[in-house]
Amino acid sequence: MEFRQLNSLIALAENGFSVSRAAQKLHLVQPAVSQHLKQLEQELGTRLFRRNGKRLTGLTESGERVLHYARNILTDTSNILAVGQEHVSEEKGILRIGTTHTQARYVLPPIVRHFSEAYPAVELQMLEGTPRELVDMAQENKVDFAICTEALGEHPALLAIPCNRWNRCLIAPKAHPVLAQKRVTLKALCRHPIITYVAGFTGRDHLNETFGKEDLIPHVVLSATDTDVIKTYVREGMGIGIIADLAYEREKDIDLAMRDLSHLFPWEVTKIGYRKDKYLRAYQKRFIEFFQEISARMGQAAV
Amino acid sequence: MEFRQLNSLIALAENGFSVSRAAQKLHLVQPAVSQHLKQLEQELGTRLFRRNGKRLTGLTESGERVLHYARNILTDTSNILAVGQEHVSEEKGILRIGTTHTQARYVLPPIVRHFSEAYPAVELQMLEGTPRELVDMAQENKVDFAICTEALGEHPALLAIPCNRWNRCLIAPKAHPVLAQKRVTLKALCRHPIITYVAGFTGRDHLNETFGKEDLIPHVVLSATDTDVIKTYVREGMGIGIIADLAYEREKDIDLAMRDLSHLFPWEVTKIGYRKDKYLRAYQKRFIEFFQEISARMGQAAV
DNA sequence: ATCACTTACGGACGGCGTAAGTATT
């Protein structure tokens, strides 16, 4: 058994079982990858792939198991390489962060700024995705950290470090009727068209549940993955916005009125997720600490 | 990075950092192994080894880390191979058990007999060692299971499945004065020369603690790793024996009187230990079940 | 007919073994 065979297996699984595409990703020609897969099957004496004629369409149960261990092996090899990198220079390397728009736009900027000042030789790579995608990326070691509120902590191979607590707030054009009451209620929210996040993002599912428990049906006229879009349409007068409190910018959003909604909805926790068996380089550990410290300070400032 | 490089690293660490001996174990010539180690260091750009001139004497901190991940990788490769073996034939393979003399001699025989009948095509390999050694063997994947009472459950990389509960009993030649009282006390035991297990074996350490708590000092005239030796010297009249109850054989030991001591000492638990990340083949899972079922039945029979 | 994978073949790289060299005990 050789690393290249396992790499080909993994690349295959991550590219819809197209041998050609896997080969492309691996910077190899397609027959080479075919050979790896064949060798692996021969050596194990087992069918690993579901086949449709010559095309590979998926994995057998054995194949799934092997893939699992292959991923472990891949993780450990990159752990070994990371040990090497760490010794070459503790303060040099790459940090790959996968996160959602809201985190990238409103939470991470001060953290990233501090981190970059502390570790100027670390190259930061930010990737955006849905929480579900981010979890997969962490699991497949495509990113070092997945930072989001949803979907983390479900995956048994990932560790989820809680870092940041937030809730929702209401935004509306000034003088909007919903602002008449000091303390907004769920019922009051339902009387107006609502603009908020799409399902699977930024606590939308908990938001639905909260209304559901009271047998209320919010009238969501528009949903977006992205707070900026929500704000834009709130400004257009299309409806009232329910957004993460950390996405309200006191200075820039002076044209929008804000009301806290933390008495209505459950608190959400943003977590940093990474593989349990991951070797953390010194600057990676520091990044997590930065995140916790800075977001704790920002939380206080908000209160 | 290649598997052979990691294998050489592991072999080196397991052979007192002698490159020649590692090469021998790997069925390679010594320069080949030297080259692997050199390549690994070069590729990682780090000193992995402590050196004394040309001789290697140990690992640096980086080296230790790398060794750790290399072992993980090795385990996962054997997991992958096991998946293959499983599909070739579910009922064929090897089962490597590391255990202590007492378990091998008094507990395992009926379990092994049943297992062999159920899986005649599985080759059983039994290795003996001290609990400490057995734990290392499980950790290094030299055995599939370590079966013992001590030292298991301490190691973070091992899973310890409790299988069997036992306590001690007293054995003595018939008509020995210690037998006068029906219910033996710790004090009474101290009035006679005692023969029991050596430290680190078969609950000897808990036995010491129990006496210690009462500020009693047992007069141990002879200690052995092995119940048969203890019985032999008890028969010789050298003293009274304190042995595991499961090692008393009602039929064969009719010349020895037996008294239960479970009111004096804590219960001990025999466990099966294996690496947490180990892939268990079907017959390996069955072996654990056999162990639990059969020893539960034997426990009842004893009561 | 096109696309995707398999089979066939040759060149180049590299691993391992042999043998000679150097440091350690």
Add this chain to the structure above:
DNA sequence: AATACTTACGCCGTCCGTAAGTGAT
């Protein structure tokens, strides 16, 4: 002097790329 590791060298295996072949859509 003997042991243990390093360096040097050559053969052989094999890995990958090119190119032709085969089966699906």
